[in-house]
Amino acid sequence: MADTLLTRADLPDLALGCAVFGTGGGGDTAADLLAADHALAVHGDVPLIRFADLPPDSLVLPLSMIGAPTAGLEMLGSGREAVTLRAEVERATGRPVAAVMALEIGGANGLAPVGWAAQLGLPLLDADGMGRAFPELQMVSMHVMGIPADTVFMVDALGNTATLRPVDSAWSERWARALCVASGASALIADYQLTGDDGHAVIHGSVSRALRVGRLLRTAERPVDALVAELGATRLMTGTVEDVVRDTRDGFVRGALHVRGHGTDQGRRITVDLQNENLVAREDGTVLAGVPDLIGVLDTETGIAVATEALRYGQRVTVLAWPCDPLWRTPRGLETAGPAAFGYAHPYVPVGSTHPPVGSTTPAGSAVHERQSAR
Template sequence: MSTNHPAARSAASATPITSITLADVPALAAGCAIFGTGGGGAVQTPQLGVEIALEQFGPVPVKQVADLDADDVVVAMSGIGAPSVGFEMLGASGQAEIIVEEIERLTGKRITTIMATEIGGSNGVGPVGWAASLGLSILDADGMGRAFPEAPMTAMNVANLPPGYAVLSDVIGNVSILRPVSLAWLERHARALTVASGAISIGANYVMDRDTVRGAVIEGSVSRAVQVGRRLLTATDPVGALTDELGASLITGGKVVDIERRTEGGFTRGSVTVEGIGEHRGRLTRVEIQNENLVVMEDGAVIVSVPDLVTIVDSETGDAISTEMLRFGQRVSVLAWACDPLWRTERGLELAGPRAFGYDLDYEPFGVSADETIGATR
């Protein structure tokens, strides 16, 4: 596949890391929480699991896409389900091992590298622990550059890669093998199986070699998450540091005054309302959620929407607050910044624009000039 495909993007500049050590985990988790845009699962539990795995098995090598060789085989892996359940329902030891064994049996290929399907939330953190326990590497890339709630919303799908086999494993030990005709069908079947398994499972698909990876993933996202996390954890003004590091805008700052949240169809759905305080006093800002923060509205007008990124952080610490952890009375800041250009292409918006989530509204790019948008969607 050509590397000039619209999906052949790199995360905003970050110095590539060569391994993930125990000392890197807090920064990785903090950065992944930011890129989770409310979803991908809270990072606290997988962070502990990864730290235990690294203590037992040692650092995990990080490979760049350009450094993959002819013998490398990459598999995309993630958790699937409702974050509100995943925060309380622990995974089982051996889930990742079972999945990799099944993938190798089905394809006849030896997996060398795990790639996070999404860098956001727990799904950006957990694969490091899985790689450590399996003695594998992590690819410095992911399939979203953030978190999205549904299987079709990946850079690999933008690049029109066929999904191949998909393997799911739940905490009981059930293993499901799917060979979907499309990512839309994978979403339907995998979501139904996950709901039947208590609304949380682990899945893998997209077995790729070095030629299919190139141009079909978002490169540098692991290094970028660590860089953002380090900036956050060392800042004296965390929210200011984040807006600077991400090129983000502070939409509002205030107090959570209303939350409507439900677990439905394997997703956490609802909305949160923030009442402005200080310089934002008198404003009511509503954020619509489906696992992730999708649309920000004020006075009936849309301020920002998917695929651009919206993260709600603690106003004092800058720590990202996942949708399942939002509570009445929290003092929060709502940040927004521009998505990776691939999501502004015609194919990207078809898969992850507002209408893909059922919103009857046209996408208005956030944080870029009209020329940049035209160039991305041409």
């Protein structure tokens, strides 16, 4: 069934890769690296499988933490959330769970499912719903492909559980976010329950790719250069963190990062907007890159990604941008997680290009760098 086993030796590299694809979000990997290592030490290695390995009617459990990454740093989970959530899902559906899938490959949300799978005695799917990290529940490939989030399961660190039956994916985000805030802005969630027949609706190879990127960072003589080549990334700036503005509210971390260039970038300044993840990079009002493409803030020497909640004044960083999965560049993908979905007025311009794709427009009378005040 599986020709790959995830072992304790793989976890540090997987953590490095997931941090890169987290684009600042998904949660800091440090605590979850320890938790996953303990889970594998106790329960054994985790089979990494493909959707094609599953029977068509088998039940898949996509898992992720929901909330503000800053809250996750201060409030650790109980360690029993995944067990509780699985029991709730099986009770509600009357079916056994066959496999775990990371809802997003970014940050702790890409790494923690390895530990949860070990704890539950289940395989992990080499797939996810984003190919990166996004802050809102409806911003997943399953929503883009028309699979409804009609039942959402949640559990918090105290063991409070909830089963939500929203009318659509947008309401799943609103309801779940409200409960998450009530639980201290951190909870475990399972939505978009899938079957083995739903492989068309996910992004394949995510875990393997994150593992490969992590190994590259650990072994490369020039990690940032190696990452640029591996990802097909554009180097936006190398410089120093000049200021970080962060505010934890409504279950998100929101704010901005300001980087002052040095070396060949001397005299330049860029701003990166934050909503858990790095959303848009701008210089003098001009958009350099933005969602749904990926923006990473990396330590200039090691290439290790710096999470939103770990940004500090004086850090020497390199800001990269690279292309998202092609699914996000479709009209439905851009509607779900493009600039307008975050309240921006500018059109989506693919990283490395100077022209917006067909169907990506700027509202009349809007400046391309203006963020709409409705969000």
